[in-house]
Amino acid sequence: MAFTYKNDVLHCEDVAISTIAEQVGTPVYVYSRADIEAAFGEYQSALANRPHLICYAVKANSNLAVLNLLARLGAGFDIVSEGELARVIAAGGDPSKVVFSGVGKSCEGIRQALDAGIRCFNVESEAELNVLNEIAAECGKVAPVSLRVNPDVDANTHPYISTGLKENKFGVDIERAKDLYEQAAAMSFIEPVGVDCHIGSQLLSITPFIDAVDRLLALVDALESSGITLKHLDLGGGLGVQYGEEQAPAISAYIAALTDRLGDREFELIFEPGRSVVAMAGALVTRVNYLKPTEHRNFALVDAAMNDLIRPALYDAWMDILPATQRHDTAHRWDVVGPVCETGDFLGKDRELALQPDDLLVVTGAGAYGFVMASNYNTRPRPAEVVVDKGTLHVVRQREALESLWAGETCLPEPAS
Ligand SMILES: Cc1ncc(COP(=O)(O)O)c(C=O)c1O
Numbered sequence: 001m002a003f004t005y006k007n008d009v010l011h012c013e014d015v016a017i018s019t020i021a022e023q024v025g026t027p028v029y030v031y032s033r034a035d036i037e038a039a040f041g042e043y044q045s046a047l048a049n050r051p052h053l054i055c056y057a058v059k060a061n062s063n064l065a066v067l068n069l070l071a072r073l074g075a076g077f078d079i080v081s082e083g084e085l086a087r088v089i090a091a092g093g094d095p096s097k098v099v100f101s102g103v104g105k106s107c108e109g110i111r112q113a114l115d116a117g118i119r120c121f122n123v124e125s126e127a128e129l130n131v132l133n134e135i136a137a138e139c140g141k142v143a144p145v146s147l148r149v150n151p152d153v154d155a156n157t158h159p160y161i162s163t164g165l166k167e168n169k170f171g172v173d174i175e176r177a178k179d180l181y182e183q184a185a186a187m188s189f190i191e192p193v194g195v196d197c198h199i200g201s202q203l204l205s206i207t208p209f210i211d212a213v214d215r216l217l218a219l220v221d222a223l224e225s226s227g228i229t230l231k232h233l234d235l236g237g238g239l240g241v242q243y244g245e246e247q248a249p250a251i252s253a254y255i256a257a258l259t260d261r262l263g264d265r266e267f268e269l270i271f272e273p274g275r276s277v278v279a280m281a282g283a284l285v286t287r288v289n290y291l292k293p294t295e296h297r298n299f300a301l302v303d304a305a306m307n308d309l310i311r312p313a314l315y316d317a318w319m320d321i322l323p324a325t326q327r328h329d330t331a332h333r334w335d336v337v338g339p340v341c342e343t344g345d346f347l348g349k350d351r352e353l354a355l356q357p358d359d360l361l362v363v364t365g366a367g368a369y370g371f372v373m374a375s376n377y378n379t380r381p382r383p384a385e386v387v388v389d390k391g392t393l394h395v396v397r398q399r400e401a402l403e404s405l406w407a408g409e410t411c412l413p414e415p416a417s
């Protein structure tokens with residue numbers, strides 16, 4: 001674990017958090033190269049004795065430096081837009097290791113992905129399959145396809161990030177999937193190559209994954225007996241991490257439990273992990289601007305806000321908040337809140353901390369769905385991002401310049417008289 005205390009001072013790898021804040025300012029996202037590589041390495045070791053491709057889910061953290069270091073480790077990528085495809089290519093990723101997920105792919109995205117020669121389109125509806133067939137015909141290409149099947153399994157996670165239930169917008173109803181594969185197989189510019197599912201994110205139990213894989217395997221066997229042989233099984237992402245006291249399954253246990261279900265079937269396995277690769281490798285560093293104790297609650301007003309890290313506001317997500325330097329004076333309960341004009345603008349509530357103005361606080365577990373979900377609400381520039389590589393600090397994205405926030409906007413001309 002990269003974020004550890006040495007003599008009361010929190011470090012990322014060998015660099016003190018206070019050094020980062022002095023050099024780069026706050027708020028700032030900090031990622032540990034070693035932690036990202038270790039988590040990805042766990043997937044690689046767990047899958048070492050099977051044909052596999054680990055397609056890192058770009059949406060979790062799409063910083064070019066992060067994508068580049070995963071590409072160098074041999075990762076494939078799971079994308080959901082032409083923007084993410086462009087990022088992967090800019091970061092040196094191999095398009096032939098890209099799978100394209102997403103329930104509403106644009107025609108332009110489909111065209112660019114066909115041109116780039118991606119590994120597979122994870123198709124989510126009959127309408128999308130027809131559009132893909134038409135665009136592939138125009139481009140004179142055959143599109144490799146998996147259907148993303150909705151297995152109707154309860155992932156037991158926050159309702160906003162549960163994706164494998166019938167009432168969710170994602171995937172093709174498993175009961176319709178066989179018919180759709182038969183249609184796909186008859187299309188001239190579509191080649192069914194795999195099957196895919198992704199039932200949700202931040203799953204803390206392996207059981208729903210097992211239920212989903214069993215349902216997928218029954219479908220694969222039924223397809224096989226009607227003459228459609230698939231080459232790969234894509235089991236999506238979704239493995240949770242330990243933000244607080246809840247325990248998350250180890251990557252190795254999760255992979256072992258799923259590969260156990262396959263029997264002697266010899267598919268290539270694809271996984272699309274996002275959070276479990278990058279979440280714990282990152283943190284958001286923020287400075288206490290004001291302390292505001294009141295009769296009812298104590299507020300620590302920090303310089304990061306919901307625009308920088310929206311998970312607490314959007315999902316009521318609990319994320320750990322650590323002092324950059326541990327004080328040994330009396331702790332109090334603080335709501336750690338930002339400057340944005342919304343009551344939902346908090347990073348954590350009721351946290352026991354010994355605080356002084358100007359102290360640095362560190363929100364851990366922020367490497368996934370942190371910067372990527374940041375916005376410019378309240379005309380706040382998005383923070384810088386840095387990677388710590390042992391003793392060296394690399395600024396991999398500068399904090400946005402204020403003027404860039406209104407670049408491209410124009411005022412109306414004087415009204416014609
Ligand atoms: C299709 C798809 N694949 C992979 C992921 C990555 O999920 P996670 O970050 O939970 O591993 C997501 C996000 O939930 C997704 O929608």
Ligand SMILES: N[C@@H](CCCC[NH3+])C(=O)O
Binds near residue numbers: 059202311315369
């Ligand atoms: N944004 C979510 C995860 C979304 C998963 C995307 N399919 C989170 O922060 O937990």
